[in-house]
Amino acid sequence: MSIYYKFAFFLFLFLIFFVERIQAEYLFEGISSTKKEAIEFLEKIDQTKESTFWPNVKPKLFYDNLKLNLENPKSFYPGRSTNFCSYGALSYLVMEKDPLGYVKFMNDLYDKGEAVFNNNKFKPSKPVMQAAGTLKFKGVLDIRHAEQMWFLVLADKFKGYLNFFDKRYHEGDENTFWAATNLSKFNRMVSSMCGRHVKAVGSDLIKPWVKDVYSYLQKRIDSNITSLYINNRIIHKKNHDKIKFSIPTHFIILKQIRKENNMVTLRYWDYGGETEMQISNRTLKKIIFGIITIDK
Amino acid sequence: MIRHFTIIIISYQLLASSCSTKIISNNYYQLQKETVDDIESRYEKLNALNPFAIAFTDKEFKIISIEMISDTLTRIYEFNIDEQRLADTLLKYNYDTAGIYYLIKKMQQTKVAWINSVDYYVNDQPQQLIYLSIKPITIRYLFSPPKYIALGYFRTAQSFDEKGRLLDNRRTKRIRKIKGQVFYKITDRICYTITEKYR
Numbered sequence: 001m002s003i004y005y006k007f008a009f010f011l012f013l014f015l016i017f018f019v020e021r022i023q024a025e026y027l028f029e030g031i032s033s034t035k036k037e038a039i040e041f042l043e044k045i046d047q048t049k050e051s052t053f054w055p056n057v058k059p060k061l062f063y064d065n066l067k068l069n070l071e072n073p074k075s076f077y078p079g080r081s082t083n084f085c086s087y088g089a090l091s092y093l094v095m096e097k098d099p100l101g102y103v104k105f106m107n108d109l110y111d112k113g114e115a116v117f118n119n120n121k122f123k124p125s126k127p128v129m130q131a132a133g134t135l136k137f138k139g140v141l142d143i144r145h146a147e148q149m150w151f152l153v154l155a156d157k158f159k160g161y162l163n164f165f166d167k168r169y170h171e172g173d174e175n176t177f178w179a180a181t182n183l184s185k186f187n188r189m190v191s192s193m194c195g196r197h198v199k200a201v202g203s204d205l206i207k208p209w210v211k212d213v214y215s216y217l218q219k220r221i222d223s224n225i226t227s228l229y230i231n232n233r234i235i236h237k238k239n240h241d242k243i244k245f246s247i248p249t250h251f252i253i254l255k256q257i258r259k260e261n262n263m264v265t266l267r268y269w270d271y272g273g274e275t276e277m278q279i280s281n282r283t284l285k286k287i288i289f290g291i292i293t294i295d296k
Numbered sequence: 297m298i299r300h301f302t303i304i305i306i307s308y309q310l311l312a313s314s315c316s317t318k319i320i321s322n323n324y325y326q327l328q329k330e331t332v333d334d335i336e337s338r339y340e341k342l343n344a345l346n347p348f349a350i351a352f353t354d355k356e357f358k359i360i361s362i363e364m365i366s367d368t369l370t371r372i373y374e375f376n377i378d379e380q381r382l383a384d385t386l387l388k389y390n391y392d393t394a395g396i397y398y399l400i401k402k403m404q405q406t407k408v409a410w411i412n413s414v415d416y417y418v419n420d421q422p423q424q425l426i427y428l429s430i431k432p433i434t435i436r437y438l439f440s441p442p443k444y445i446a447l448g449y450f451r452t453a454q455s456f457d458e459k460g461r462l463l464d465n466r467r468t469k470r471i472r473k474i475k476g477q478v479f480y481k482i483t484d485r486i487c488y489t490i491t492e493k494y495r
Contacts, residue, residue: 061420080414081475136464137474142417175476235372238493239442240355240409240431267369277372 033100038070042103053113056133057145065146066106070099076147077272079138082174084151085270086181086189089227089251091150092269093194093294096225106146109153118195124153127169135174140272151179160185183229183290186251190227190294202229202290204248213285214264217257220293226254228268229290235279248289324432324445325482331406335399336426336449339411342395343426349412350400351495352431357404363412364389377404407431409444409494414474418465425450427474429494441492448474453484462487 047063054062068075073095078084094102101117108115114123132149136142155178156169162180169178181189182204191198202208210216220226232250255274256267264284267276279287325332342348347365352358353374360382364371371389375382377400386393403411411428426449434443448462455463457471460481464470471478475495479487 058420137416137472139415140417143420236495237351237353237361238495239444240353240494241442273370274368275370275372278374 033098035070035099038099038103039067041100042066042070042107045107049111051110051113054110054129054132054149056130057110057149058133061133061143061145062110062149063146065144066103068144069095069146070103073099074269074274075272077140077144078147078151078270079135079141079174082135082138082141082151083176083179083181084155084174086186086251087151087154087179088270088272089186089253090154090189090193091147092253093190093196093225093227097194097196106150109149118193120157120192122153122157124156125169128152128156131169131171131174138174154189155179158185158189160188181251183248183292186227186229186290187292190292194294197295198292199294200290200292202288204289207285207289208291210291213288213291214257214259214281216291217254220291221254221257223296224293225296227292227294228252228254228288229292230287231289232287234283234287235277246286324430325447325486325488328406328430331402332408332428332430332447335402335406335408335411336428336447338395338399338402339428340413340426340449342392342399343413346389346391347413348391348396349410350396350403351410352403352408357407357409360400364391412495414448423451425474427495429491431494444491444494446474446477446479446489446491446494447482448479448487450485450487454487456481456487 048059050059076088076091078088105115105117132152133145135148160182162177162182166178187198187200229248230250231248233244253269255269258265262281263278264281265278267274349363351361353361359376361374373385383393386396407430409429409431414425414427416423429444429446432445455466457463462472462479464472477489477491479489481487
């Protein structure tokens with residue numbers, strides 16, 4: 001009997017360590033629209049109507065937020081201390097390709113309580129509908145009611161193994177495993193929401209088998225959109241302990257990378273803006289767990 | 297094999313729960329009040345001119361990580377505080393070099409590990425508080441987490457419940473958490489918590 005347990009145990013380890021290691025390629029038919037089309041659509045909508053489905057979402061804050069998302073797509077802010085960073089990176093990709101699709105989807109969701117985005121049907125749970133508009137002390141996300149809705153419905157819809165024990169939303173779950181994203185879930189979200197060709201190396205526990213990370217990124221950054229799955233706690237230290245768990249915690253969109261005197265300068269997008277940071281080549285290798293390349 | 301593993305896990309749990317880190321001084325803020333308040337007010341003035349945040353990233357308080365924040369870009373650099381590059385960088389991006397050096401010195405002396413400005417909203421209007429955390433002298437056991445004293449300086453008087461916990465506003469009894477932590481009253485405008493992370 002014990003041999004079966006051992007077999008099950010090793011099978012479990014195999015799933016964790018290797019199945020999540022992605023070298024998959026997804027190919028979906030492309031979708032696209034322009035910012036102009038999206039603004040024209042938004043201007044025709046009655047922006048004062050309240051929604052019975054979203055009792056805490058204020059119409060003015062909702063539509064002002066949609067306008068802002070169109071005018072400045074980089075302004076998406078996943079909120080302080082939340083686990084929404086992966087949905088933030090996804091928003092960046094969605095807005096690059098299909099701003100009209102985003103605005104139509106959000107408007108349908110607001111009006112009807114359900115909507116479809118690129119063949120993905122969203123019917124959010126009641127607790128999520130109650131929570132949108134109530135998230136507080138998350139920085140500017142507090143007054144961005146469309147983004148609160150967007151991040152909450154994405155977290156409610158897409159699930160990975162990290163969400164296994166916390167599938168239903170409860171107050172404060174935006175900061176917990178309910179909203180967490182592992183690498184394969186991120187790839188799945190990007191490919192199904194953006195209809196793009198996604199290729200990834202790396203995993204949730206083991207770093208990518210890439211000999212020279214800098215050259216690998218340098219080669220891909222111009223021809224693709226590059227997202228990184230990184231251990232943010234090494235570069236944004238939160239305590240003074242020297243021994244830290246080496247696990248990835250954050251998704252970013254890489255914008256530029258250059259090297260001078262063995263120091264690498266990264267410029268990336270996350271949390272509503274761009275950040276420039278200098279790190280050593282060794283630290284670069286240490287922080288990256290996943291490199292996701294997405295067709296432009 | 298599994299029994300041994302279970303014993304190890306239980307022993308670890310007992311050790312971790314019974315031997316939590318203890319802060320030596322219970323009234324750290326009162327003892328350091330003048331210096332800490334001075335750091336906060338100096339930071340508030342400097343930050344209003346050109347926004348930034350500072351963290352001491354090493355136990356010895358010699359290495360800082362400085363975040364220089366503009367509308368379009370946040371630059372994050374790490375320096376040893378004796379490095380000339382620090383002054384050069386502050387000068388390059390039009391920061392008050394002397395003012396920031398003084399602040400860094402004071403932070404180092406008082407063991408202030410992190411200072412930044414946190415935005416929040418009341419009735420959809422933007423507000424700011426200054427958040428700083430201090431690394432106190434502690435007794436730490438094996439596996440016990442570090443502890444920091446975090447202080448929040450609001451610009452206006454806040455509401456607290458009968459247990460001294462920070463509330464969202466006067467009308468609701470909802471507890472306001474900052475970075476997932478419940479904060480307790482020191483004065484109407486200043487509150488504190490004990491946390492495992494300095495930021």
